[in-house]
Amino acid sequence: MTSPPLMTAADAARWIAVPTAASHKYTRGVLGVVTGSSPYPGAAVLGVEAALRTGVGMLRYLGDARPSDLVLQRRPETVTVPGRVQAWLLGSGMGPAADRDGAARDRLALAVDSGCPLVLDAGALDLVDTASAPRVLTPHAGELAALLGASRAEVEQHPLASARAAAERHGATVLLKGSTSIAVEPGGRARAARSAPAWLATAGAGDALAGILGALVATHAEQVRAEPAVLVDLAAAAAVLHGLAAEAASAGGPFTVLDLCAQLGPTIARLLREHPTP
Numbered sequence: 001m002t003s004p005p006l007m008t009a010a011d012a013a014r015w016i017a018v019p020t021a022a023s024h025k026y027t028r029g030v031l032g033v034v035t036g037s038s039p040y041p042g043a044a045v046l047g048v049e050a051a052l053r054t055g056v057g058m059l060r061y062l063g064d065a066r067p068s069d070l071v072l073q074r075r076p077e078t079v080t081v082p083g084r085v086q087a088w089l090l091g092s093g094m095g096p097a098a099d100r101d102g103a104a105r106d107r108l109a110l111a112v113d114s115g116c117p118l119v120l121d122a123g124a125l126d127l128v129d130t131a132s133a134p135r136v137l138t139p140h141a142g143e144l145a146a147l148l149g150a151s152r153a154e155v156e157q158h159p160l161a162s163a164r165a166a167a168e169r170h171g172a173t174v175l176l177k178g179s180t181s182i183a184v185e186p187g188g189r190a191r192a193a194r195s196a197p198a199w200l201a202t203a204g205a206g207d208a209l210a211g212i213l214g215a216l217v218a219t220h221a222e223q224v225r226a227e228p229a230v231l232v233d234l235a236a237a238a239a240v241l242h243g244l245a246a247e248a249a250s251a252g253g254p255f256t257v258l259d260l261c262a263q264l265g266p267t268i269a270r271l272l273r274e275h276p277t278p
């Protein structure tokens with residue numbers, strides 16, 4: 001099977017929403033985030049950090065006390081009360097449905113029932129059929145295998161066909177993460193992203209990617225509602241930004257996920273400088 005067209009840095013630059021003098025925090029896009037849990041509070045911190053550094057007008061985080069405290073310690077600009085949002089990021093660092101308590105179920109239901117575009121990661125992948133809003137899934141090969149009832153080896157051997165099968169079955173855009181990440185929309189259009197050093201294969205890298213994508217979706221929410229197919233471009237753009245920030249953090253060596261997040265602002269500034277809007 002031929003691989004999908006690669007999203008370039010210039011393509012990705014077009015998906016960065018640049019504020020103007022008329023912008024305020026609500027017009028830029030508010031991202032709602034339900035991630036993390038007592039066993040995995042760090043996933044919440046990493047996703048919030050990545051989303052804020054990618055750029056949103058506001059971020060509302062809803063979670064248990066431990067992840068909420070850690071998120072606020074790291075990022076006091078986070079708002080931890082419910083309110084209007086334009087898109088939701090759900091599931092990083094959350095267990096499967098059977099492990100969730102009532103409070104976590106209620107928070108996820110609030111988001112799914114809102115009708116806003118959704119980014120479904122890790123523990124929220126199994127919500128895909130309960131939602132009808134435009135949605136994008138961010139599985140790695142193991143998670144996609146579980147979703148398809150296939151083996152991980154099959155997904156790794158046939159990544160494009162596997163992502164396409166899941167997109168069609170669930171009517172959702174799928175971003176299959178790996179050394180090359182592949183975004184596929186239910187209509188069949190696909191884009192690949194390959195710009196990350198292998199040092200990126202580190203725990204928590206996917207949580208940051210989900211935050212980047214959440215920010216891009218929140219800042220393009222109206223466009224996503226009007227034309228859900230753009231989720232494939234936003235997903236590939238998120239993977240490109242993630243890879244370029246990783247490259248900047250790495251400079252040829254190992255780095256932490258927070259180092260990657262710290263490079264998001266400078267990476268976005270560079271992309272906008274090198275690829276100005278025509």
Ligand SMILES: NC(=O)C1=CN([C@@H]2O[C@H](COP(=O)(O)OP(=O)(O)OC[C@H]3O[C@@H](n4cnc5c(N)ncnc54)[C@H](O)[C@@H]3O)[C@@H](O)[C@H]2O)[C@@H](O)CC1
Binds near residue numbers: 039094123140143152
């Ligand atoms: N600091 C944190 O709080 C972190 C939280 N994390 C959270 O931990 C939870 C469990 O995530 P895991 O993915 O580790 O789940 P598991 O370790 O349960 O992995 C699920 C299955 O996928 C396979 N698999 C794992 N990573 C893979 C990859 N990159 N490619 C192919 N197959 C792979 C595993 O072998 C296993 O069969 C998620 O909610 C995740 O968001 C992780 O992101 C790590 C960091």
Ligand SMILES: Nc1ncnc2c1ncn2[C@@H]1O[C@H](COP(=O)(O)OP(=O)(O)O)[C@@H](O)[C@H]1O
Binds near residue numbers: 202
């Ligand atoms: N060998 C690799 N080269 C480049 N990027 C990789 C490689 N392996 C994994 N990645 C990227 O790292 C991230 C890992 O995400 P994930 O598997 O969800 O890990 P976690 O759940 O620990 O955050 C994904 O964005 C993936 O594309």
